[in-house]
Amino acid sequence: MRSDEEALDTRLGARLAELRARHGWSLGELAERSGVSRSTLSRAERAEVSPTAAQLNRLCQVYGRTMSQLLSEVEAAPAALVRAADQRTWQDPGSGFVRRSVSPPHAGLRGELVEGRLAPGADIAYDRPPVAGLEQHLWVLDGALEVTDADQVHHLDTGDCLRMRVFGPTRFRCAGPVETRYALAVVRP
Template sequence: MKEITAAAPLQDINKRIATRVRALRTEQGMTLEALAARCEVSRSMLSLIERGESSPTAVVLEKVATGLGVMLATLFEDTAAAPSPISHGADRTSWRDPQSGYVRRNISPENFPSPLQIVAVTLPAGARVAYETAAREVTTHQQIWMRDGAIELTLGNVTYRLGPDDCLAMQLDQPTTFRNRTRKAAHYIVVIATDRSRTARK
């Protein structure tokens, strides 16, 4: 596993995110101003992200992804990689959120057309990540499978406590907060499924 550290690889992942965001925006014919209005991220920040000159937080990237109509995991895909039905552990790259320190790693094969995405996450002891996006244009389901440790997951106004081997099924239509109140890192798998044949509830 290639892990992103404070050295040169961080710049590489920021360039990958930059390329992905710029390509997705261009494909949809959106200006920076239009995307800024959709995702509530400033035009100046979006410009920095697209130039690879910023280390955006997970919360900011999630807003950008929602504005582009994709899942957060999509922004970490390598557009230069040829689509393949298989991914190898040695080829995967981890990304660390500069705000919370949480680490995520795409598990699913890159650029392969599928309604499913699998992501492995490590949430450090005491860390908290709060995604502010509510309803999405595309119906999106997510399941969290705890592998080790424990977290609290708040969906809207409801809080779930997950321990080892617990699995939570949910629809992404409300703000979501992940919190690790323990002194031990939590490890879990996220499975995301999008149904573009149905429109999410507003």
């Protein structure tokens, strides 16, 4: 499993370097635009570190992509069907967030389905959406989740569903003593 994660980190790092080069930005310019430190960007491009969810979100915003789009760009050719055992997961060990791409990845599609899992006490804050106006439908499958969209706080329990169009900061927090599992349908504007 670790070799798969390392291979994904290597492909992701190469893609991040390619996107930066395509825009003609230095590491310093990208750091200013994204708010991610120059050293972290450099280490991520060389696959020495795996960026956190918040860092990837900032980079996606700069490049006008969702996280799933970026991750799908480092995958093999898209498939129409992805078996559960083959669905890619990505983990942010610092926050206790695990993200599983449920939908077959394809950069050209506007919609995608993601499963998120947050460990008890996990708290993820995004300072901006990867794409302004991103539509999200969040359905809590197990546990309790507190979602903050701009200044509005929503407390969700198992079975609750929240629809939001994201323009500003958001925050996802596991609000209970057990892991929270949710489905997130994301639709680009």
